[in-house]
Amino acid sequence: EVPTLRQLYRLGKLAPADPAALRYKHAGNLLDRVSLYQGTITALEVDAIVNAANRSLLGGGGVDGAIHAAAGRKLLAECRTLHGCATGDAKITKGYDLPAKHIIHTVGPVYSSEDSEYCADLLASCYRRSMEIAAAKSLKHIAFPSISTGVYGYPVEDATHVALDEVRNFLTSETGSQIERVIFVVWSDHDKEIYEDILPLYYPLD
Ligand code: ADP
Numbered sequence: 001e002v003p004t005l006r007q008l009y010r011l012g013k014l015a016p017a018d019p020a021a022l023r024y025k026h027a028g029n030l031l032d033r034v035s036l037y038q039g040t041i042t043a044l045e046v047d048a049i050v051n052a053a054n055r056s057l058l059g060g061g062g063v064d065g066a067i068h069a070a071a072g073r074k075l076l077a078e079c080r081t082l083h084g085c086a087t088g089d090a091k092i093t094k095g096y097d098l099p100a101k102h103i104i105h106t107v108g109p110v111y112s113s114e115d116s117e118y119c120a121d122l123l124a125s126c127y128r129r130s131m132e133i134a135a136a137k138s139l140k141h142i143a144f145p146s147i148s149t150g151v152y153g154y155p156v157e158d159a160t161h162v163a164l165d166e167v168r169n170f171l172t173s174e175t176g177s178q179i180e181r182v183i184f185v186v187w188s189d190h191d192k193e194i195y196e197d198i199l200p201l202y203y204p205l206d
Helices: 005-010 028-032 062-071 073-080 113-136 156-171 189-202
Strands: 034-038 048-053 090-094 102-107 141-144 181-186
Touching: 005 028, 005 034, 028 034, 034 189, 048 062, 048 113, 062 073, 073 090, 090 113, 102 113, 113 141, 113 156, 156 181, 156 189, 181 189
Parallel strands: 034 181, 048 102, 048 141, 141 181
Antiparallel strands: 090 102
């Protein structure tokens, strides 16, 4: 079982934020609905894992490559029927050989510093559309990788603020109330430290 933020606070693995830096004052039961996990997303037995795909949806490197390798060739066959996906949007497939039941493929923006606000909107849209699709299918447990922060070059701190804010907004919305757990998945130690620093600003210990 992946620990919740409340458990991470209790274990002393997540430090309460500086009150002056808090983005929100209360997290309430959100602390029981959000997790941080370090490792491969392909190991998670959840209703859906999110794939940081490209617009072709036909596979690639990074987390996309790991997901296709673990899910098997039938995933590629289903992806071919989807005819790609627009940046900021998402499409769902079955999980095939993965322990996860479904894969939600979303396409993050390729980062450009001249268009950073537009990139932030597109990145937020990836998280929102993925959760909308999950909610529409009554999926309760969903895991996200750090979308766009690998090959697509999004600065990981900026991307983490966007991700944590958008997920918080959705979980506290009416449609989001049926989602029981969101797991943020980090791969590197560096990304884990960044998530640990930024999570308490959006999900404070109350
Ligand atoms: P993008 O093209 O959207 O930037 P990448 O796959 O290159 O996507 O990187 C997105 C994030 O996924 C990065 O933080 C990368 O370290 C991470 N990542 C790579 N492999 C895995 C994996 N197996 N499970 C979870 N995260 C992964």
